Amino acid sequence: MDSFYRKNGVNPGRSGFDAALETEEVVNNTRKLLTELFNGNDPNHLTFSYNASDSLNMILQGLAQKGDHVITTFLEHNSVLRPLHHLEKDGIIEVTHVMFDSKGFIDPVDIRKAFKKNTRMVVVNHSSNVIGTIQPLTEIGKICKENGIYFIVDASQSAGAIPIDMKAMNIDVLCFTGHKCLMGPTGIGGSYVMENVPVRYTRYGGTGVRSAVKTHLNEFPYRLECGTLNIIGVAGLYAGVRWINEQGIENLHRKEMTLWNTLKTGLEEIEGVTLYCANSIENQNPVLSFNVKGFDSGDVGTMLDVDYNIACRTGLQCAPKVHEGIGTFDIHGTVRLSIGPFNTKEHIDKTIEAVREIASIRN
């Protein structure tokens, strides 16, 4: 990112001088790399935004029509729940939230049962940021396709973490963020929109081409991009995705899940510790939620940070309905640990020991 920005800190797609063309090439290569990663078709349909929330807002607002019914789940992050809530509050759509089972999975049959005549889209979180379970997208996508319903996936926690095949899973729109498992920096995210999906543009502005036209441009990528791109973010994302491809997504996932299993086994042996939905390494990402009896999750987080230098996320983690489902909404959520590619067995052992010491204070 540093060397790219020193040499190519200019706007792509606006001018024909060398630096501008080189920048455009990096942007196009990143579109290509991500389109291949998600098994899309046309790199121009891979558009960039600030983050997953930004893209989800554009997609949900750009696809919803007055009188639509939208199905989503209790697993969603606020970046899905809130745009849908506002559309509902404004009298545009009606929303149904489908509950997950005791292990943290959505049953595709429950999605099917929620269909109405006016159901236009189903919006599903591929992998929960609270409990880490991976949802059966292929089955849900099949049901949506059979019924002519658009299938939107929030891949914030799965893009770069596990394989995603938009065609095999019948996904119509995939929204992702750059700063998590894609190993990019903050401030970059995006979506891939399949060719047949009539998402309207909801923002207007400069595109660098056809400046005499009064309306915003309908063609991709301009339909969902206006103004100067975060090119330093794109360059970082490019490097991140190439690194993941070099390592192999499956290899990274396997290594992280081995550590997750050690963490889970270690924590569940500690008296006073409750784990949520951590049942099996199958269909699971390396995220673990727990509580320690006698403590608020926030206090455990503070002790882990201050006394042991272990970073975690506590509370409702922007996903309040997950906590309604696992019964932790009224007790201020959970402590959530997540494992990344640079974590080691030593980190995990130290974390188990830290939680054991904290739990021993009150148990």
Ligand SMILES: Cc1ncc(COP(=O)(O)O)c(C=O)c1O
């Ligand atoms: C499942 C899920 N969806 C959406 C988001 C929002 O991502 P961003 O902050 O990039 O908008 C997150 C981030 O925590 C997430 O975990």
